Amino acid sequence: MVAPSGSALLPPPEPVQLIDPQGARAPEARAAGHAVPDAATLLAAHRALVRGRRFDRQATALVKQGRLAVYPSAHGQEAAEVGAVLALRATDWLFPTYRDSVALVTRGIDPVEVLTLLRGDWHCGYDPIAHRTGPQCTPLATQAPHAVGVAYAARARGEDTVVLAFLGDGATSEGDFHEAMNFAAVFQAPVVFFVQNNRYAISVPLARQTAAPSLAHKAVGYGVPGIGVDGNDVAAVLAVVGAAAERARTGGGPTLVEAHTYRMDAHTNADDASRYRSDEEVAAWRDRDPLDRITAHLRGAGLLDAALEAEIAAQAEADAADLRERLPAGPVPGGDELFAHVYASPTPQLRDQAERLRAEQAADELEDAR
Amino acid sequence: MSSVTVAQAINTALADALAEDPSVVVFGEDVGALGGVFRITDGLTGAYGEDRCFDTPLAESGIVGVAVGMAMNGLRPVVEMQFDAFAYPAFEQIASHVAKMRNRTRGAVTLPMVIRIPYAGGIGGVEHHCDSSESYYAHTPGLTVVTPATAEDAYSLLREAIASPDPVIFLEPKRLYWSRAEATLPAKTEPFGRAAVRRAGRDATLVAYGPSVPVAMQAAEAAVAEGWDLEVVDLRTLVPLDDATVMASVAKTGRAVVVAEAQGFASVASEVAARIAEQCFHVLEAPVRRVTGLDIPYPPPKLEHHHLPNVDRVLDAVATLQWEDA
Numbered sequence: 001m002v003a004p005s006g007s008a009l010l011p012p013p014e015p016v017q018l019i020d021p022q023g024a025r026a027p028e029a030r031a032a033g034h035a036v037p038d039a040a041t042l043l044a045a046h047r048a049l050v051r052g053r054r055f056d057r058q059a060t061a062l063v064k065q066g067r068l069a070v071y072p073s074a075h076g077q078e079a080a081e082v083g084a085v086l087a088l089r090a091t092d093w094l095f096p097t098y099r100d101s102v103a104l105v106t107r108g109i110d111p112v113e114v115l116t117l118l119r120g121d122w123h124c125g126y127d128p129i130a131h132r133t134g135p136q137c138t139p140l141a142t143q144a145p146h147a148v149g150v151a152y153a154a155r156a157r158g159e160d161t162v163v164l165a166f167l168g169d170g171a172t173s174e175g176d177f178h179e180a181m182n183f184a185a186v187f188q189a190p191v192v193f194f195v196q197n198n199r200y201a202i203s204v205p206l207a208r209q210t211a212a213p214s215l216a217h218k219a220v221g222y223g224v225p226g227i228g229v230d231g232n233d234v235a236a237v238l239a240v241v242g243a244a245a246e247r248a249r250t251g252g253g254p255t256l257v258e259a260h261t262y263r264m265d266a267h268t269n270a271d272d273a274s275r276y277r278s279d280e281e282v283a284a285w286r287d288r289d290p291l292d293r294i295t296a297h298l299r300g301a302g303l304l305d306a307a308l309e310a311e312i313a314a315q316a317e318a319d320a321a322d323l324r325e326r327l328p329a330g331p332v333p334g335g336d337e338l339f340a341h342v343y344a345s346p347t348p349q350l351r352d353q354a355e356r357l358r359a360e361q362a363a364d365e366l367e368d369a370r
Numbered sequence: 371m372s373s374v375t376v377a378q379a380i381n382t383a384l385a386d387a388l389a390e391d392p393s394v395v396v397f398g399e400d401v402g403a404l405g406g407v408f409r410i411t412d413g414l415t416g417a418y419g420e421d422r423c424f425d426t427p428l429a430e431s432g433i434v435g436v437a438v439g440m441a442m443n444g445l446r447p448v449v450e451m452q453f454d455a456f457a458y459p460a461f462e463q464i465a466s467h468v469a470k471m472r473n474r475t476r477g478a479v480t481l482p483m484v485i486r487i488p489y490a491g492g493i494g495g496v497e498h499h500c501d502s503s504e505s506y507y508a509h510t511p512g513l514t515v516v517t518p519a520t521a522e523d524a525y526s527l528l529r530e531a532i533a534s535p536d537p538v539i540f541l542e543p544k545r546l547y548w549s550r551a552e553a554t555l556p557a558k559t560e561p562f563g564r565a566a567v568r569r570a571g572r573d574a575t576l577v578a579y580g581p582s583v584p585v586a587m588q589a590a591e592a593a594v595a596e597g598w599d600l601e602v603v604d605l606r607t608l609v610p611l612d613d614a615t616v617m618a619s620v621a622k623t624g625r626a627v628v629v630a631e632a633q634g635f636a637s638v639a640s641e642v643a644a645r646i647a648e649q650c651f652h653v654l655e656a657p658v659r660r661v662t663g664l665d666i667p668y669p670p671p672k673l674e675h676h677h678l679p680n681v682d683r684v685l686d687a688v689a690t691l692q693w694e695d696a
């Protein structure tokens with residue numbers, strides 16, 4: 001396979017769109033050669049979107065009730081999260097950020113385990129190896145080189161695994177984004193760099209992150225193809241990420257996908273978005289809602305009727321009820337856990353400290369018993 | 371037995387690990403065709419192929435970050451940082467991921483990887499080539515920090531590091547690379563977490579590690595003329611730290627001087643001195659002393675002799691250990 005070069009690396013003039021905000025087929029020019037996925041794929045994506053949104057709304061409510069310490073919502077970005085995950089195989093790897101809980105739920109990770117981090121019980125609640133999903137990463141862009149390493153190792157073993165790294169627009173300014181892109185390109189590692197450009201890094205708008213024509217353009221400097229996609233069009237995300245994954249799987253190397261989207265909620269519950277963006281701006285994006293779009297499209301195509309919608313909604317409600325019920329049940333780890341996983345076997349100094357903490361707790365319990 | 375340099379011992383350890391374990395990969399800047407700026411990886415690409423020992427882009431954070439991913443997925447990366455101060459771009463990966471991944475995932479993800487770093491001075495190197503950076507790593511829970519002072523330890527500790535289920539910061543005292551000793555390779559010395567008594571003595575204990583071990587040994591020999599019989603303890607691994615051997619020695623001698631090239635403020639030497647004070651207070655004949663580098667940025671080559679601990683400074687410190695009361 002001949003690697004694309006020069007102008008072939010440039011993103012299409014406009015982000016790829018297959019279904020317009022009203023649910024109709026987008027003009028052929030916007031497709032850039034991509035086809036709308038088949039009905040079964042679209043229906044699966046729609047269901048995942050409904051469930052992902054319900055999960056996100058539930059998590060936001062749990063913060064308000066004081067049952068989660070914090071939740072960075074993906075509301076508005078669900079099509080990007082769902083489309084990126086469903087475009088991959090279960091044997092492919094994901095490297096998500098704090099933003100990407102909806103992606104993890106879509107992958108099939110127990111929502112209770114997804115929320116362990118945000119509940120404050122431990123730093124990661126799921127088994128990354130079992131789910132082929134890295135721990136949700138907080139230091140921006142630092143997960144990107146991990147994705148390259150996992151991809152490299154898989155290919156060295158002759159596997160056709162693909163690795164997708166999630167990133168935000170702000171994270172593309174970090175050094176590790178650059179280093180990971182460059183490494184992946186030089187080693188032709190099977191990685192999809194999936195940037196959700198939601199236009200803000202907390203309060204800082206995109207214009208303060210980059211002077212590049214688009215984030216997808218950044219790929220060209222590494223010899224990597226870059227492509228923009230309407231991140232609120234789940235069909236387009238599925239098609240574009242699917243094509244990038246296929247390229248990677250068959251030895252074509254990495255791709256940078258920039259999904260244009262918008263975070264409808266504040267950065268986290270602790271943020272006040274009204275300080276840096278206008279109501280009009282938010283309202284304009286509400287008209288481009290990703291769930292409304294695919295719902296309208298499927299209804300128009302006769303693929304979604306009231307009965308099916310009701311069944312999906314009921315499933316999402318059942319998910320939420322199950323989450324509410326099980327969430328507090330997760331046992332808070334005991335003090336011994338603090339020392340158990342620092343090394344394969346604790347150092348003598350850690351054993352001493354564990355012993356002292358146990359003694360302290362025993363003394364406290366005795367005190368309480370009196 | 372034959373005469374072996376520390377550099378040869380490390381090279382042989384890498385070669386033997388590559389030969390024995392197909393999951394071991396060696397990479398970094400100039401480690402391929404050139405064999406590394408110190409020639410530590412000399413011949414490895416030729417013998418084991420470009421898939422096993424290879425050059426990367428100039429990107430220290432990327433090198434360590436990619437190694438994290440490889441270690442997550444079945445490989446055992448052994449990466450080289452070209453010099454101590456050029457490992458700093460990788461510090462975020464080291465502190466936030468290398469050190470924390472096992473703990474973050476409660477043991478689900480382990481990172482068997484080694485970061486080799488030529489460190490410390492004494493070779494007339496210019497700025498950024500002589501830093502003693504061990505305290506940054508030793509201060510970071512989750513890292514194992516190793517620093518050999520002999521050829522046999524260099525071999526054995528590196529093999530143990532590569533076989534370890536946990537990430538190891540392997541600090542190579544670059545001024546000892548060319549020091550020779552009679553050694554038999556492959557060597558098997560004491561495991562991580564055991565200090566070695568390099569010289570037995572009754573009157574005071576010198577605790578040293580890495581580049582300062584020869585300084586302590588020379589000081590102990592020179593002390594004979596002063597009538598002092600000094601014991602020298604080589605820590606070998608800074609994490610885990612062998613309190614037991616250090617304390618047993620100080621319990622015997624009643625006096626201690628910690629010798630380390632790094633700047634002394636908030637250092638490994640300070641930690642060792644504090645632990646001796648806490649654990650041996652009742653047997654100490656004198657306050658614990660430290661002989662360390664100055665609290666300055668590493669000096670230019672023509673001034674480095676002002677900075678480095680030497681025999682005279684060690685003996686001066688030993689002289690203050692309240693001998694009149696003995």
Ligand SMILES: Cc1ncc(C[n+]2csc(CCOP(=O)(O)OP(=O)(O)O)c2C)c(N)n1
Nearest residue numbers: 099138139140168169170171198200201202
């Ligand atoms: C290295 C680093 N610097 C700063 C932060 C604090 N921080 C957390 S999220 C964030 C904004 C990131 O924006 P972006 O990459 O666009 O992702 P988004 O939150 O919009 O999904 C910042 C500055 C961090 N987590 N890591």
Ligand SMILES: [Mg+2]
Nearest residue numbers: 168169200201
């Ligand atoms: Mg953003």
